[in-house]
Amino acid sequence: MMAMHGRKRWIFLCGVFFALLWAQGIDAQDVMIRASVDRTRVEVGDLIQFRVEVEAAQMGSVSAPQVPTPDGLQLTGSTSSTSMSVNIVNGEMTTKRTTTYVFSFRAQRVGTHVLGPAQLAHEGKTLRSDQVRIEVVKRSGRPQTRPAPSTGRSMGQSEIQEIEQNLFLQAIPEKRMVYVGEQVGVTYKLFTRYDLRNVQYGHVPTFTGFWAETVFDAQRLNMQREVVDGRAFNTALLKRLALFPTTAGKHTLEQLEVNCEVVGGRRSRGLFDFDPFGAFDTQQVAVRSDDIEIEVIPLPAGAPKGFGGTVGKFEMRAEAIPGTVKAGDPVAVKVVVQGAGNLHAINEPIRPERSGFKFYDPKTNLETRKRGTRISGQKTFEYVAIPYKTGQVILPPFTLAYFDPVQKLYKTVQTKPIALQVTPGEQMPQPVDGLPGEEVRALGRDIRYIKPDRMHLADQGLLLYQRSGFWLLQLIPVLGVAGAYAYRRHRVRLEGDVAYARRRRSRSEAQRRLGKARGLMEAGDSAGFHGEVHRSLSQFVADRTNRVAAGLTADQIGVMLVERGVDAQVIAGVQDVFGQCDQARFAPGQISAEQMQALFAQTEDLIGALERCI
The missing domain is CATH 2.60.40.10 (Immunoglobulins)
Incomplete structure (x- = not known):
């Protein structure tokens, strides 16, 4: 039977x-x-x-x-x-x-x-x-929460509303009406009542119509408690920027978008529900701030002579070294402009006229200080000046015109006059209009002049086209055309095949990010180092698999590598690197330089192994 x-x-x-x-x-x-x-x-x-x-x-x-x-x-x-x-x-x-x-x-x-x-x-x-x-x-201008692009699933309206009430991003400007060139600070803060993981920027504004200077950019979340409308939130400062509008009119700042994982309850652990890559339910969401509209007022009429668009509050001083010099010898003149505003927009001060000096174009140096949302510092102009008068010579003031947005007035600052003692220099030879005939003949012996007394010329050998080197040179254009054609095909494929382009550039991009991570490691910046290592490895996997890196989690990367048949030991190493990075960024402790060096070497080995597998 x-x-x-x-x-x-x-x-x-x-x-x-x-x-x-x-x-x-x-x-x-x-x-x-x-x-x-x-x-x-x-x-x-x-x-x-x-x-x-x-x-x-x-x-x-x-x-x-x-x-x-x-x-x-x-x-x-x-x-x-x-x-x-x-x-x-x-x-x-x-x-x-x-x-x-x-x-x-x-x-x-x-x-x-x-x-x-x-x-x-x-x-x-x-x-x-x-x-x-x-x-x-057009953008609605209000903050929004939605599923991250990499999840591939949608949320119900009630679920979205619940998350929006407990997770949002605020953009806080210092003021909403400024002059052209006036400094305005913008702060971005994240408010949450959830436990968040893998917080990354999804979209960063380009700030069209503004000169943007980053004052602060968070490398890790430093949570603080804050009460909003009677409800307690964990808040983290993400960005602080100093913006300088370049044109008048109404400007709308684009929204900042952040992708993150909202951690929920613990996953079930039934017999047929084994999850080797995590233990909690997570929902990937994208959170964005509201639009910011800033009205930029044009500068008033009546600008003084020499005004070049400098806006802020500035002072100026000058010094000259040495105080005693011979006529014709150089004098180092340093003019320092210091204050608060867009230091990059400060033009060269107006040089003194009829000063008895010949000035050469200056070398500039910029030093900035960042505090809160404000940028200040100094810009230095270093001149070389040649005095051509003797006796006690006065170096007249340099002049700078700027607009003060607080007092709404144009102002002019000047350096103090500097007294120099110029002594007579050595007598310089005067140019002559002609040379005696003997000197002309001597000149004839020094240069390769035409020799009319030669009756015969020496044999120069084979003609040009009879030489082998001539024909080898003819191959250069042919090789150049072939190389240009191959390069053109390569460029066309790079532009049309996104997956191919990302794979070709994945190694060089990974090396660039690891180089940045090495610099952070040598500087002792543990949080920045671990963040850059995490980005290097996750972006490399995303480039090799043609996936969007934003929102990719360690769990998803593990599943992707399993599907592509990557060795289990390599997958375990990838998960270990991500785990160490998350531990260092979100639960920091004392991490030694030897541990960072070992993690760096492990990441380099894993990228090499993954390059051979995927």
């Missing part, structure tokens, strides 16, 4: 196997392509996910779809995943494989844009999906 049951089971399995082969052969010709988006109305700066689903019995003969990038949208990355289903209906078995490609676009311009069609080649034919229209509107 047992032998009979075993024989029936074997016959059934063989039938299933041949049915699968038969179904694949029947469905090999059937390929379907569908396209959709996560939303059809977005604001400028938002991300749109364009999903392309390709269904076929055999994916090996189906190429990846190509999606054109319309004007007004920017392709930021793409991912793909594959699933398989088996259906048995009335004794007939069919199989279907579905590959989902997700293309992420960032909206850059207001208007209606068309995504698609996505198209792919199959058995000599081109298959196309439907087109999808996207409406891009």
Whole structure:
């Protein structure tokens, strides 16, 4: 009886196997392509996910779809995943494989844009999906919370409202009405009642219409307690900037966006719910600040002579060394302008006229001090001046005109006059109009002048075209054209194939970030070092796999490496590096230089190993 049951089971399995082969052969010709988006109305700066689903019995003969990038949208990355289903209906078995490609676009311009069609080649034919229209509107200007682009899932309205009430980002300007060139500080603070992980910038404003100076940029979250409307929040200062408007009118600062993970309850640990990469439920969200509108007033009329656009509060002094000099010898003149404002915009002070000195163009040096949201410091102009008068010579004042936005007045500052003692110098030879004939003849012996007394010229050998070197030189243009063609093909592929470009640059980008991490390690900046190591490794994996780095977690990276068949020991090393970095950034302790050196070497080895695997 047992032998009979075993024989029936074997016959059934063989039938299933041949049915699968038969179904694949029947469905090999059937390929379907569908396209959709996560939303059809977005604001400028938002991300749109364009999903392309390709269904076929055999994916090996189906190429990846190509999606054109319309004007007004920017392709930021793409991912793909594959699933398989088996259906048995009335004794007939069919199989279907579905590959989902997700293309992420960032909206850059207001208007209606068309995504698609996505198209792919199959058995000599081109298959196309439907087109999808996207409406891009101006930013609403209010803070928003939404799922991070890398999650691929949406949240309900009630869930979004709950998170927005307990997690938000504020942009706080010092003032909303300033003059052109006047300094205005902006502070960005994060407010949360959740436990957050992997906090990273998603989008940083470009501050169009302003000269921007970063005063503070957080490398790790330093949480403080703060009460808002009777509710206690943990707050962290993210950025402080000093902005200097360059043109008049109303300017709107773009929104700052932060991606992070909101940590929820502990995951279940059932028999079939084993999670090797974490122990808590997390929701990845993107939080952005509100728009800031700043009205910039033009400077008033009546600017003094020599005004070059300097705005702020400044003083000026000068010194000259040495105090006693011979006529014709140089004097070092240093003019120092110090105060608060945009030091980069300070033009050279007006030099004294008819001073008895010849001035050469100065060398400039800039020193800045940052405190709160204010920038101050000094700008130094170092001149070389040649006196051409003797006796006691007075170096007249240098002059600088600026606009004081507090008193709303134009002001002029001057240096104090400097007295110098100039003594007669050595007598310099005077130029002559002509030379005696003997000197002309001597000159003739010193230079290669024409020799009219030669009757015969020496034989110069082979003609130019008879020499082998001449023909070798003719190969240079040919090699140059071939090299230019190869380079052009390489550039075209870099511009058109995002995945190829990111893979080619992944190693050099990783080396650049590790170089920065080494500098932070040598400077003793533990938090900055661990943050840069974390970014180096996560961005390298994202570049090699053509994923968006923003929002990638250690758990997701582990799953990606498992799917690509990376050795378990390498995956364990990657998880260990991420764990050490998170521990150092968010739960800092005393970390020695030897530990940072070991982590740096481990990261270099892992990047080399991953480069060979993915």
